[in-house]
Amino acid sequence: MTQQDMTGAKALWATLAAHGINTVFGYPGGAIMPVYDALTFYPEVRHILGRHEQGAIHAAEGWAKATGEIGVCIATSGPGATNLVTGLADAMLDSVPILAITGNVARHLMGTDAFQEADITGITLPITKHNYVVRDVEELPRVIAEAIRIARSGRPGPVLVDIPKDVQLAAYHGEIAAPHARPEIPAPKPEAIEKARELLRSARKPVIMVGGGSLDAAAEITALAHAWDIPVITTLMGLGSFPASDPLWLGMPGMHGSVAANRAISEADVLLGIGLRFDDRVTGRVNGFAPNASIIHVDLDAAEIGKIVRTHVPVRGEARVAAQMLAEGAQKLDLPEWREKIAEWKTRTQDPDHWGAGYAVKAVVDRLRPDDILSSDVGQHQMLAAQLARFERPRRWINSGGLGTMGFGFPAAIGAGMAEPGVRSIVIAGDGGFQMTAQELATLKKYDIRNVKICIINNSFLGMVRQWQELFHERRYSEVYLGDSNPDFLKLADAYGVPAYRADRAEELPEAIDAWLNDPKSSLLEIVVPNEHGVFPMVPAGASLSEMIETEPPRPTPGIEKNAAAEEAKNA
Amino acid sequence: MTGPFDSTPKDHLVSALVRDEPRVLTRISSLFGRRGYNIRSLSVGSTEHPGLSRMTFVVTGDRGVVEQAMRQLEKLHDVVKIIDHSLEKFVDRELVLVKVAITPESRVEVRQIAEDFRARIVDVGRHALTFEVTGDEGKITAFIEQMRPFGIIETMRTGRVALTRGSNADIPSHVYHEGETEALRPVVESAEPREEKARGVPNLF
Ligand SMILES: Cc1ncc(C[n+]2csc(CCOP(=O)(O)OP(=O)(O)O)c2C)c(N)n1
Numbered sequence: 158m159t160q161q162d163m164t165g166a167k168a169l170w171a172t173l174a175a176h177g178i179n180t181v182f183g184y185p186g187g188a189i190m191p192v193y194d195a196l197t198f199y200p201e202v203r204h205i206l207g208r209h210e211q212g213a214i215h216a217a218e219g220w221a222k223a224t225g226e227i228g229v230c231i232a233t234s235g236p237g238a239t240n241l242v243t244g245l246a247d248a249m250l251d252s253v254p255i256l257a258i259t260g261n262v263a264r265h266l267m268g269t270d271a272f273q274e275a276d277i278t279g280i281t282l283p284i285t286k287h288n289y290v291v292r293d294v295e296e297l298p299r300v301i302a303e304a305i306r307i308a309r310s311g312r313p314g315p316v317l318v319d320i321p322k323d324v325q326l327a328a329y330h331g332e333i334a335a336p337h338a339r340p341e342i343p344a345p346k347p348e349a350i351e352k353a354r355e356l357l358r359s360a361r362k363p364v365i366m367v368g369g370g371s372l373d374a375a376a377e378i379t380a381l382a383h384a385w386d387i388p389v390i391t392t393l394m395g396l397g398s399f400p401a402s403d404p405l406w407l408g409m410p411g412m413h414g415s416v417a418a419n420r421a422i423s424e425a426d427v428l429l430g431i432g433l434r435f436d437d438r439v440t441g442r443v444n445g446f447a448p449n450a451s452i453i454h455v456d457l458d459a460a461e462i463g464k465i466v467r468t469h470v471p472v473r474g475e476a477r478v479a480a481q482m483l484a485e486g487a488q489k490l491d492l493p494e495w496r497e498k499i500a501e502w503k504t505r506t507q508d509p510d511h512w513g514a515g516y517a518v519k520a521v522v523d524r525l526r527p528d529d530i531l532s533s534d535v536g537q538h539q540m541l542a543a544q545l546a547r548f549e550r551p552r553r554w555i556n557s558g559g560l561g562t563m564g565f566g567f568p569a570a571i572g573a574g575m576a577e578p579g580v581r582s583i584v585i586a587g588d589g590g591f592q593m594t595a596q597e598l599a600t601l602k603k604y605d606i607r608n609v610k611i612c613i614i615n616n617s618f619l620g621m622v623r624q625w626q627e628l629f630h631e632r633r634y635s636e637v638y639l640g641d642s643n644p645d646f647l648k649l650a651d652a653y654g655v656p657a658y659r660a661d662r663a664e665e666l667p668e669a670i671d672a673w674l675n676d677p678k679s680s681l682l683e684i685v686v687p688n689e690h691g692v693f694p695m696v697p698a699g700a701s702l703s704e705m706i707e708t709e710p711p712r713p714t715p716g717i718e719k720n721a722a723a724e725e726a727k728n729a
Numbered sequence: 730m731t732g733p734f735d736s737t738p739k740d741h742l743v744s745a746l747v748r749d750e751p752r753v754l755t756r757i758s759s760l761f762g763r764r765g766y767n768i769r770s771l772s773v774g775s776t777e778h779p780g781l782s783r784m785t786f787v788v789t790g791d792r793g794v795v796e797q798a799m800r801q802l803e804k805l806h807d808v809v810k811i812i813d814h815s816l817e818k819f820v821d822r823e824l825v826l827v828k829v830a831i832t833p834e835s836r837v838e839v840r841q842i843a844e845d846f847r848a849r850i851v852d853v854g855r856h857a858l859t860f861e862v863t864g865d866e867g868k869i870t871a872f873i874e875q876m877r878p879f880g881i882i883e884t885m886r887t888g889r890v891a892l893t894r895g896s897n898a899d900i901p902s903h904v905y906h907e908g909e910t911e912a913l914r915p916v917v918e919s920a921e922p923r924e925e926k927a928r929g930v931p932n933l934f
């Protein structure tokens with residue numbers, strides 16, 4: 158391409174291509190048209206058209222979460238840009254590297270309330286790691302390169318670049334910016350590591366807890382745990398950072414955590430946290446969290462250390478490096494009493510044995526192969542999947558942890574599936590959340606995506622909210638019934654040309670799952686379950702982990718409320 | 730004060746070197762606002778380096794709050810360096826304009842007090858004098874107190890500005906300083922084992 162032909166829009170694509178970005182998700186519109194026009198000159202970059210910008214950014218997140226590489230999404234100004242907000246907030250809380258590019262009105266119109274103008278940098282300021290408005294075309298490639306570096310380096314996160322339309326059209330004369338090297342992260346201080354080792358050596362009831370910041374340190378963490386012989390808890394975001402088949406694994410902590418994990422935290426005398434931020438869904442009531450433990454907190458984000466829980470040994474650095482350093486000079490701890498206690502707690506799990514959401518989720522996750530990617534939406538099915546699935550590797554579990562975004566799961570599964578076309582990308586969703594981004598069925602059809610497997614656990618309710626209403630609002634089921642107005646999911650799938658299967662009863666399930674998974678195309682399975690099930694164990698919000706309710710409290714007359722609610726909903 | 734860590738809210742003087750980019754101020758104030766940190770005063774000006782501005786904040790809170798605020802600040806791409814002035818020797822100044830009501834009887838006394846404070850008269854009216862005073866916070870507060878009985882019509886304070894003393898312009902960012910950190914404070918002041926371990930452990934960042 159000659160220099161004369163180079164516009165801001167072309168410089169954008171050339172920069173993305175120079176950074177090895179080969180897939181972007183997006184949706185066009187007036188203020189981003191020059192970029193879409195320029196796209197036709199860059200066949201090396203594949204653009205995936207979603208059906209809603211929220212779908213596009215969640216797909217980019219799914220891509221990023223599965224691969225650890227940056228996800229890119231593009232939207233027009235105003236409504237297109239504001240439709241990215243949920244995904245940006247989601248990526249911020251889960252530390253997902255995202256580059257969001259938005260068009261804006263021409264510079265002379267900015268600030269005049271022009272057609273489709275929104276101050277998207279202002280709107281997204283608190284939910285992005287950084288954001289930019291490019292006011293000078295000569296700055297564009299440099300800004301894009303810097304945005305990519307910021308999104309990927311340190312604690313990853315979303316970065317938004319807003320490009321006025323006239324800047325996209327302006328002639329560009331400069332070079333195309335090459336990728337920045339990732340800045341080196343200083344290694345943890347040896348003194349800090351030594352202090353941590355001292356604490357570990359003195360421990361009688363130690364436990365290691367790892368989060369989403371440990372996803373790229375699974376091998377090192379496994380070696381560390383074995384070197385000291387210390388049990389490991391993986392948070393919702395850290396599932397897969399330690400193999401579930403390992404006898405040292407205790408499951409997930411927190412609100413819907415395992416008995417073993419929560420009891421171990423409550424009794425531990427030393428807690429080594431790596432790459433986690435002590436979310437309130439993990440800690441329960443903070444001053445009841447690990448009340449007897451000295452806490453070692455490893456994080457590369459200094460602001461996380463001491464933010465929620467008091468830290469006795471702060472270790473600033475990368476999980477991978479810190480775990481490696483901590484494993485050096487380790488000595489196996491001989492702690493028979495601790496081991497015995499843990500073994501007893503580990504028996505306190507129940508596999509769901511009667512027909513319901515848990516049973517259905519178990520039947521699906523039992524069919525996972527180690528390479529399969531499992532995404533989930535948000536709700537009871539998400540917690541059930543997190544409790545029941547057994548992840549052996551990191552980056553196989555994709556969900557919206559920090560923001561809890563309904564509508565996330567399905568598009569994220571599309572993004573993950575496109576990143577790894579050779580791998581099955583399975584998503585478990587609720588009947589509520591699936592409908593928030595169901596239109597992305599069109600994306601499967603448009604790109605003939607074959608590896609996305611959608612499973613809808615249909616309990617006719619916004620189940621998780623219903624569970625809370627049951628426990629904390631005397632069963633007043635306010636606005637949570639969906640059964641009277643859910644679509645026929647099979648017909649919905651059929652309308653988009655996606656093959657679909659249904660199971661209503663436990664006996665039908667194996668065959669339906671087979672048919673669904675064996676279908677050569679992307680396909681949908683609706684599992685219709687009775688709705689009166691809760692997710693347990695559960696730590697009520699505001700309680701401490703030791704106040705966990707282990708099993709579902711008995712209900713007086715199961716089933717009656719369901720019908721009452723259904724009647725009420727119908728009569729309303 | 731309980732133990733080595735003071736949890737009573739205090740004013741902390743903090744400086745930040747920031748990039749001169751659009752929205753820097755919004756970013757910083759939005760961060761403070763969202764997390765509920767109270768900024769008592771804020772002054773901003775350009776520096777000897779093109780493209781960099783210096784801000785001086787007075788943040789009110791206990792040490793934990795202020796440390797957390799500083800770490801959050803340092804994460805912002807626009808923020809190049811943070812200095813907690815309580816950790817270094819520093820000079821600080823504030824400028825204030827004070828408009829004091831005068832009568833023919835009080836005029837001389839007001840001028841005399843102003844002279845004692847080395848306050849400059851910057852505007853003379855029939856019924857009011859406006860003074861400019863620079864100094865540290867104590868001096869300014871004392872001046873205002875002296876003038877109060879005569880009737881203060883308006884005041885405008887710039888907020889404190891501060892620089893470290895000496896030629897140590899290269900002191901590193903203070904976010905990861907080596908002193909004790911609030912992060913090491915025990916959860917419950919009386920919880921013995923935790924407190925024992927926590928005290929005196931250096932910040933190992
Ligand atoms: C966008 C959004 N809106 C509302 C909520 C609150 N919320 C959390 S779980 C839930 C119910 C989800 O219902 P469903 O998708 O049917 O899944 P289930 O809990 O029944 O498995 C709701 C409404 C949310 N997390 N996200």
